[in-house]
Amino acid sequence: MRRDLTPRTLALIVAAILAAGPFAPQWTVFLLTVALAKGLVVLGLMILLRCGLVSFGQALYYCIGAYAAGLLGLRYEVSGVFTLMLAGMLASGATAFVLGFLLARYRSIFFGLLSLAISMILYGLLVKTEALGSSDGFNLLPSTLAGFRPADAWVRYMVLAVAVVVAFVAALLVNRYLKTPLGRLAPAIKDNEIRVEYMGASARHAIHVKYVIAAALAGLGGALAATTVGHIDPEMAYWTTSGEFIFITILAGTGNVIAPFLGALIFGIIQSVAFDISPNTWQMVLGSSLLVVIVFLPNGLWSLFSRGKAS
Amino acid sequence: MAAILDARGLCKNFGAVTAASDINAAIERDSVVGLIGTNGAGKTTFINMITGYLKPDRGRIHYEGRDITSLAPRDITRLGICRSFQIPQLYASLTAFENMMAGIGVVLRNAGLGGFFSRGEPLVPGHNLPAEEVAARILERFGLADYRDKNAQVLPGGVRKLLDIALTMVAKPKILLLDEPTSGVSSEEKFVIMEMIMKAVRAEGATVLFVEHDMEVVSRFAERVLAFYDGRIIADAPPAEALENAEVKRFVVGGELHRLDEAQARPRA
Amino acid sequence: MEQLLAVLIDGIIYSAWLFVAAVGLTLIYGVMKIVNVTHGSFYALGAYAAASITGALLAHGMPPYLSYAVLLGSAVLVSVIVAPLIERGILRFMYAKDEVVILLITYALFLILEDVIKLIWGVNPYFIAEPYGLLGSFDIGDLTYPYYNMILVGVAIACGVGLAWMLNHTRTGKLLVAVIHDTEISRAMGINVDRFYLFTFTFGSLLAAIGGAYTAPTVSVVPGLGVEVIVLSFAVVVIGGLGSLPGAALGAVIVGLVRSATIHYLPQAELFVIYLVMAAVLAFRPRGLFSLAEARKI
Known part of the structure; x- marks a missing residue:
């Protein structure tokens, strides 16, 4: 069996980011942290996409994670980064556990549309909830780490450092999960559920588990995004946010747990560079790159790296 | 009896x-x-x-x-109780070998082996061999060794039929x-x-x-x-x-x- | 009592708008099995074309009553140019791909079209209020309704009846029904499926553009106009059953009345109630209210 180089590669990237972070300009630190937050959501979508499911409503869990973190600050004045992320992850995971009983029965377009409907319900609720700032949302408290509040210049680096470590752990765990029998079942579920059933496994149960994992990751990403940006609003649950996550998932490909983070970073770079150069055509650049990837790199950008290794 | x-x-x-x-x-x-x-x-x-x-x-x-x-x-x-199908039910985008491995994965999982917290490579129950060896053996027994790395969707009809039956054998x-x-x-x-x-x-x-x-x-x-x-x-x-x-x-x-x-x-x- | 009447009238007007905006989506899905995100783009294109062309002609002294025809003409113009370009230029090479992948392709095209619209029409809003005010209004109790809304209802009825008539009574329509039921067999029977795809995509997009064109006089036409229409149309056609024409009508009426009732009685729930209905329908009848049975698999 080939040795898995992923953990080592991940560790190297993490070390590099932690070492370079203090010297990097603030905007790159911000870009990177947001990419890590979105990468976590996409990591979850990748797990679902591997068994053929595309959720057009993953923004639901992104938003729940963000609002869970925001509410903790608003109501109980909690500002510890790890507590907020844990809260985001648990809130989303628990919601997905309940909704999973329904959604794990759905496939293809119908899975996507039902997810979409549910995320839009949350959007509709938040927009009309004045206590939570309606469509304007609200600001978060400045983050702390273990009760310690760093100097302003270091806050961004601190959040980045936490994000990198959290993303590293999440990626390692998912990498291991993908190699368990349940994780490996994904392409089989995608190809032929009848056969999965007649091999003695429940596709519905496997999908439910994957759905909860994906949601927990999205919640984690949402809480992280909230602490990074310092502001949350209902737009986080809108369908265009889900569209963006799917965009990155397709761009990245499902080949490896590093791909989602790389995809999110490339997305962030395209978005900010294109927006800087021409604010009225950045969506055109994004749309065209998505078309090019779907047509020429159906397995995503990651297939550029794994070429030759794959059969 | x-x-x-x-x-x-x-x-x-x-x-x-x-x-x-x-x-x-x-x-x-x-x-x-x-x-x-x-x-x-x-x-x-x-x-x-x-x-x-x-x-x-x-x-x-x-x-x-x-x-x-x-x-x-x-x-x-x-x-x-395992079955094969009139129209072979295969994992079309996977190779013959991966088809077998997917089946073995289910057998392992149902036996509680190879899970998230387990270490080392488990032996497939009933066969008492590592997963890859079980897959190779069954393929060979059904004369499918030559098709090992071909995608199921491109296999000829008779071969698909055999692979469909071979898949039922992983669970003993x-x-x-x-x-x-x-x-x-x-x-x-x-x-x-x-x-x-x-x-x-x-x-x-x-x-x-x-x-x-x-x-x-x-x-x-x-x-x-x-x-x-x-x-x-x-x-x-x-x-x-x-x-x-x-x-x-x-x-x-x-x-x-x-x-x-x-x-x-x-x-x- | 009076409020109930208001709920009903608002509901009917809103249903009419929803039906015109969404029916093309169900037609395209029925024939081509594409969940078409560019539907919202065509809605926006229709609105922009209508607002700019009608506005320009009115400024050049066109008799105001002609503007209702110009609205329609603009929608036709913009969709017969753009829709075939997209279908022949891009989509037709993608039909072999998975339903979900094609959806993503239309999403990519939607992103591109969003900016195309900005490039052509800029980012400043367009207003054409003349067609809206021209016909005057009528009162029911304290509420005032412009007669223009009746045009929208008329357009919806014309679209629905016209489509139903075309599908049931014309040669093209009957062949189209054959394609809806089984594309492969239709192809084998010698039906030129490609031509029907082009026709359906153009016609479906035209319906979206008409929706946009006749909405243009009632709103300010700004970038991002089509974004909300996409999810709303999804909701309407999913409730009715993807691919079903009577389904789209029923979906539009349900969503229209439900939204109008919530606006009057429970305004906080206005937005989410639509998606609640959509989720509930999907949960209990995953394929919508009008749907075909699935075939046995083994």
């Missing part, structure tokens, strides 16, 4: 169509049973009811003394239900394929029920024949005796010939 599988009074209707009416059959352990009958006679319905894909309207199915009538297909499979089935294992294959090849299956099954020790339209194949491999007609079993006997049964001659063997005549006559008419 006690029956390993016992179906009592199975009935199934699809609207106005009777697919099974009072099917009774007790299958002895380690026996090889051929299911014959024209299309629509109720053979596949019988298999679908045993494996839980269809629930009978009435009647019970017992396996090793346990009532399995209301179990889900996956639970029935876990008990050791106690009962194997083969739905037309030799359909779409030339008559000479039928014997080769059946030999291969029977050899593999004998090595593992399983009870076999197979659906077959070629009476020569049935006479050669089955120890006992269940002849279906119109949702009923019209004969249950060793092949020589069953194929001489007047009703079987008229409705099954004759039925096949009659249908053939019709099919040939149609274009001319």
Whole structure:
């Protein structure tokens, strides 16, 4: 069996980011942290996409994670980064556990549309909830780490450092999960559920588990995004946010747990560079790159790296 | 000897169509049973009811003394009743080897092995070998070694059929239900394929029920024949005796010939 | 009592708008099995074309009553140019791909079209209020309704009846029904499926553009106009059953009345109630209220 180089590669990237972070300009630190937050959501979508499911409503869990973190600050004045992320992850995971009983029965377009409907319900609720700032949302408290509040210049680096470590752990765990029998079942579920059933496994149960994992990751990403940006609003649950996550998932490909983070970073770079150069055509650049990837790199950008290794 | 599988009074209707009416059959352990009958006679319905894909309207199915009538297909499979399909059900985008590995993955998972917290590579229960070796061995036993790294969707029809049957072997089935294992294959090849299956099954020790339209194949491999007609079993006997049964001659063997005549006559008419 | 009447009238007007905006989506899905995100783009294109062309002609002294025809003409113009370009230029090479992948392709095209619209029409809003005010209004109790809304209802009825008539009584329509039921067999029977795809995509997009064109006089036409229409149309056609024409009508009426009732009685729930209905329908009838049975698999 080939040795898995992923953990080592991940560790190297993490070390590099932690070492370079203090010297990097603030905007790159911000870009990177947001990419890590979105990468976590996409990591979850990748797990679902591997068994053929595309959720057009993953923004639901992104938003729940963000609002869970925001509410903790608003109501109980909690500002510890790890507590907020844990809260985001648990809130989303628990919601997905309940909704999973329904959604794990759905496939293809119908899975996507039902997810979409549910995320839009949350959007509709938040927009009309004045206590939570309606469509304007609200600001978060400045983050702390273990009760310690760093100097302003270091806050961004601190959040980045936490994000990198959290993303590293999440990626390692998912990498291991993908190699368990349940994780490996994904392409089989995608190809032929009848056969999965007649091999003695429940596709519905496997999908439910994957759905909860994906949601927990999205919640984690949402809480992280909230602490990074310092502001949350209902737009986080809108369908265009889900569209963006799917965009990155397709761009990245499902080949490896590093791909989602790389995809999110490339997305962030395209978005900010294109927006800087021409604010009225950045969506055109994004749309065209998505078309090019779907047509020429159906397995995503990651297939550029794994070429030759794959059969 | 006690029956390993016992179906009592199975009935199934699809609207106005009777697919099974009072099917009774007790299958002895380690026996090889051929299911014959024209299309629509109720053979596949019988298999679908045993494996839980269809629930009978009435009647019970017992396996090793346990009532399995209301179990889900996956639970029935876990008990050791495995099936192949008329149209091979494969993981189309995976290679033959990966198909086997996916199947073995389920076996490992159901045994609680190779999970998130376990260390090292587990041995596949029943085979006592690492997963990759089990996959390679079964492929070889079915003459599929050459197709190991080919995607299932590009394999020729006969090979897909064999891979479909090979997949059922990973779970060490106690009962194997083969739905037309030799359909779409030339008559000479039928014997080769059946030999291969029977050899593999004998090595593992399983009870076999197979659906077959070629009476020569049935006479050669089955120890006992269940002849279906119109949702009923019209004969249950060793092949020589069953194929001489007047009703079987008229409705099954004759039925096949009659249908053939019709099919040939149609274009001319 | 009066409020009930208001709920009903608002509901009917909103249903009419929803039906015109969404029916093309169900037609395209029925024939081509594409969940078409560019539907929202065509809605926006229709609105922009209508607002700019009508505005320009009115400024050049066109008799105001002609503007109702110009609205329609603009929608036709923009969709017969853009829709075939997209279908022939891009989509037709993608039909072999998975349903979900094609959806993503239309999403990519939607992103591109969003900016195309900005490039052509800029980012400043367009207003054409004349057609809206021209017909005057009528009162029911304290509420005032412009007669223009009746035009929208008329357009919806014309679209629905016209489509139903085309599908049931014309040669093209009957062949189209054959394609909806089984594309492969239709192809084998010698139906030129490619031509029907082009026709359906153009016609479906035209319906979206008409929806946009006749909405243009009632709103300010700004970038992002089509974004909300996409999810709303999804909701309407999913409730009715993807691919079903009567389904789209029923979906539009349900969503229209439900939304109008919530606006009057429970305004906080206005937005989410639509998606609640959509989720509930999907949960209990996954394929919508009008749907075909699935075939047995083994």
